[in-house]
Amino acid sequence: MRTYVSAFSNWHTRAWVRSKPHHTGSRFEPGYDFFPADLAMTMGLPEVGAIPGDIRSDLLVYELYGYLRFTTLLEVNLVSSVCKRLVRRTDIVGLDPLMRRDLLMAFADEAGHAEMCEEMILAVEEETGLRPIEPVSQPAFIRALRLLSARCPIPDRSLVPLLAAVVSETLLSPVIVNLPTDEAVHPEVRALVRDHAADEVRHSALFRVVFRHLWHSWPSYVRRVVLELLPDVIDALLTPDKAWLREVLARYPDVFDDPDELAHALSGAHMTALLERPTLAPVMGLLDELDALDTAEATEIFLVRGLSPVRMARR
Numbered sequence: 001m002r003t004y005v006s007a008f009s010n011w012h013t014r015a016w017v018r019s020k021p022h023h024t025g026s027r028f029e030p031g032y033d034f035f036p037a038d039l040a041m042t043m044g045l046p047e048v049g050a051i052p053g054d055i056r057s058d059l060l061v062y063e064l065y066g067y068l069r070f071t072t073l074l075e076v077n078l079v080s081s082v083c084k085r086l087v088r089r090t091d092i093v094g095l096d097p098l099m100r101r102d103l104l105m106a107f108a109d110e111a112g113h114a115e116m117c118e119e120m121i122l123a124v125e126e127e128t129g130l131r132p133i134e135p136v137s138q139p140a141f142i143r144a145l146r147l148l149s150a151r152c153p154i155p156d157r158s159l160v161p162l163l164a165a166v167v168s169e170t171l172l173s174p175v176i177v178n179l180p181t182d183e184a185v186h187p188e189v190r191a192l193v194r195d196h197a198a199d200e201v202r203h204s205a206l207f208r209v210v211f212r213h214l215w216h217s218w219p220s221y222v223r224r225v226v227l228e229l230l231p232d233v234i235d236a237l238l239t240p241d242k243a244w245l246r247e248v249l250a251r252y253p254d255v256f257d258d259p260d261e262l263a264h265a266l267s268g269a270h271m272t273a274l275l276e277r278p279t280l281a282p283v284m285g286l287l288d289e290l291d292a293l294d295t296a297e298a299t300e301i302f303l304v305r306g307l308s309p310v311r312m313a314r315r
């Protein structure tokens with residue numbers, strides 16, 4: 001008898017790639033911002049209070065580029081790869097065949113999300129004339145996850161990407177939650193993020209089941225390693241890319257005289273702000289549900305990193 005309840009039964013009629021407009025060739029009415037000011041890292045800088053309106057608008061465009069490009073890279077480098085690997089792995093005992101199908105549907109979704117984010121970057125670039133910032137090196141989150149994989153104490157190198165996919169697919173991104181309802185933002189951008197968010201509800205349900213399944217299959221020493229890795233995985237995913245921020249600020253040398261220092265300060269402030277929101281509540285709730293945080297030792301692992309499991313799970 002089947003115990004797995006799929007969240008993808010309506011995928012053919014509800015998924016963005018199957019049933020909704022792709023927002024390509026977007027047209028932008030004047031009078032809107034490209035990104036919510038209250039979610040924009042650069043808007044927190046004191047220098048921004050005195051800048052002309054056109055620089056403020058530019059900074060919001062760069063914030064949108066940053067969000068869209070991060071999404072593309074996350075989908076392509078991380079989530080799609082993990083979906084593919086889980087589908088291929090025949091050694092995961094008891095993985096329901098329907099779950100494999102759902103992982104393929106999520107794989108198709110993520111490719112579509114990446115493509116549509118890139119289309120939006122091209123449309124905004126054409127509209128505004130602002131060139132996106134191309135990374136000089138790998139994005140910070142990919143580098144951080146690679147470093148973490150290299151020092152993973154068990155031989156299975158797929159563990160860190162797997163945990164990163166579980167975290168990224170279950171957390172509540174403030175952009176996904178709040179951007180679609182911000183009426184100051186261009187309707188086309190809001191529609192893009194709203195359609196993405198609807199797909200992510202299905203992904204979150206799927207990755208919660210996958211994680212539960214794996215958690216029960218892991219021996220206690222692997223579970224311990226998982227708990228020790230999670231705070232670093234969370235950090236890798238949520239810490240803003242300082243090199244990218246620096247490049248944005250350096251485009252306005254008359255306004256921002258020390259881009260390195262400002263990027264560093266902004267990055268720390270942004271992390272604090274994220275942890276003030278219910279961003280990690282679903283991740284902590286999942287661990288709580290599995291009784292993974294029941295020992296003082298497990299709680300301590302999170303507390304020493306400034307993550308209070310109890311407080312965050314109950315938001």
Ligand SMILES: [Fe+2]
Binds near residue numbers: 075109110196200
């Ligand atoms: Fe996605």
Ligand SMILES: [Fe+2]
Binds near residue numbers: 110
């Ligand atoms: Fe997803």
